[in-house]
């Protein structure tokens with residue numbers, strides 16, 4: 702799985718999607734993160750199919766939405782996702798949010814899709830340590846990935862340590878905190894000193910801790926900027942200074958509340 706992919710949440714307008722995805726391909730992105738919930742699997746599938754990039758060079762992730770959890774609905778909605786994405790095999794399928802009610806049945810369907818080689822890898826999103834511990838009690842396949850909210854204001858170090866010990870890859874959603882961290886004075890100081898943008902500094906901070914990133918942007922200049930982060934490194938001091946910014950601030954829903962609600 703590429704460590705640096707592109708997120709397409711909120712990109713639903715066809716002409717915008719065409720511009721954005723083609724720009725992302727042009728600057729080197731090959732990994733795309735969508736979800737049933739984003740209502741753009743069909744759009745993404747068509748644009749990628751029409752692009753000159755070979756299917757084998759792409760890495761496509763989608764997620765089973767909350768309303769489609771459970772054994773049968775996971776299987777049938779996965780089939781629809783595959784059709785919309787115009788694929789015969791998906792690269793990575795994720796459970797979008799943990800659900801107490803559907804917990805093991807959804808994963809049982811995931812394991813079947815994996816055994817049937819309809820997906821190359823299966824994983825979860827927004828699983829806290831307790832959810833992963835619960836999954837371990839009955840799962841035959843360990844999740845390959847846990848996609849979690851992660852940025853300088855929500856560093857998630859205890860959860861990431863747990864993932865590392867179990868060889869589960871940590872993937873950061875909202876790696877830029879949906880813009881919330883971009884005005885941070887400490888980050889701006891580091892960026893100014895290194896003559897990089899604040900977004901580039903944050904993405905670099907993720908990369909240097911082996912976290913997978915999927916920044917989203919609909920702005921061509923920013924799409925290029927977010928891809929251009931391989932000609933500099935953050936020092937240990939700068940990494941440590943960014944680590945200290947954590948305030949456990951979520952921009953999205955609380956997984957523990959979602960677990961009880963879905």
Ligand SMILES: NC(=O)C1=CN([C@@H]2O[C@H](COP(=O)(O)OP(=O)(O)OC[C@H]3O[C@@H](n4cnc5c(N)ncnc54)[C@H](OP(=O)(O)O)[C@@H]3O)[C@@H](O)[C@H]2O)C=CC1
Nearest residue numbers: 708709710826874875876877878879900916917918919920
């Ligand atoms: N599993 C899950 O539960 C979740 C998964 N995700 C995934 O993670 C992806 C990324 O997260 P997302 O919530 O989109 O948030 P991001 O942290 O990627 O931030 C996106 C926002 O930052 C702005 N932005 C992007 N690049 C720059 C830049 N260089 N300078 C200034 N502003 C910038 C964008 O503006 P603009 O577009 O106007 O340029 C947009 O408003 C999603 O697209 C989705 O694929 C997201 C949420 C939950």
Ligand SMILES: O=C(O)C(=O)[C@@H](O)[C@H](O)C(=O)CO
Nearest residue numbers: 710736738797874952953954
């Ligand atoms: O984008 C996603 O994948 C999400 O799950 C989030 O957008 C989340 O549902 C949210 O923050 C809604 O406001």
